[in-house]
Amino acid sequence: MEITTPSIEVAAKRKKLWLAALKPPMYSVAIMPMLVGSLVAFAETQRLQAGIFVTFVVSAILILAWENISNDVFDSATGIDVNKHHSLVNLTGKKRLVFAIGNGCLGLGIAGIIAIALQQQDPTVLVLILLSCLLGYAYQGPPFRLGYQGLGEILCxxxxxxxxxxxxxxxxxxxxxxxxxxxxxxxxxTTSLVLFCSHFHQVEDDIAAGKRSPIVRLGTQRGAQLIPWLCGLVLVLIVVAAIGGYLPLWSLLALLSGISAIRLSLQALTYHDQPVKIFNLKFYAIGFHFWSGVLLSLGLVLPSVL
Structure with a gap:
């Protein structure tokens, strides 16, 4: 049977929507806290428990998958995602199944953290991660929906x-x-900055759904003007931490992520009020998050390697 050009185009468009729904680049947001936290420990103790590290990373990815999936379900209930074609609920039309898969990811992720807590005979890590999950639920989950009050970035x-x-x-x-x-x-x-940058292109949908995101409250121009200051604060903290001896001097390598910060800031300042062109701003923010985290991690490892 001949495959027509329109069929190919539809398949390609659907594949693109699925990639947008699954958000592969977003999972650096789950990995980076585990990587940086573990490598700060390595820099201070010269020890890295590889099994615990791998378990933690896998668990973090699963927990973030739960958060992303459940947010699609919760958003579908408020109607804010009516124009979001890459919502998992809109793509599948099976809200209950999507919700079940999300909860399954959460269960598996928490199981990994429980395994670490049992191995160490110490519940502290489990308590910290459960608190993080509670904040993640409060972001979009009923009856809290604190993200609709503009508090998502603080929770994040x-x-x-x-x-x-x-x-x-x-x-x-x-x-x-x-x-x-x-x-x-x-x-x-840097993680909150990713969420902050995801609001610029959907101001009208947010207002229609009663969501008071930071960009709805500030306006796109003032929101864009805030981004260089937030990026600058990150770079200043890196300098202060390295000079103050809280992190190795090699951590100053992370200042190279300033290149990504400049690209992010210019994109926001130039196109803040143009939804079509500002749609990908969160990916610029992910770039800054990724490179600042990776370079900081490299700076934590290099003193021991050299």
């Missing part, structure tokens, strides 16, 4: 920053350090 900061990075550090050392919490603040800001 704590869940992926001090709590996420702190949990990864504690899983390696069963202790605390200033360095791990400074790193947590850095990762928390």
């Amino acid at each position: 900061f704590f869940a992926f920053g001090p709590l996420g990075v702190g949990a990864a550090y504690y899983s390696q050392t069963q202790s605390w350090s200033v360095g791990s919490q400074v790193a947590g603040v850095i990762i928390g800001i």
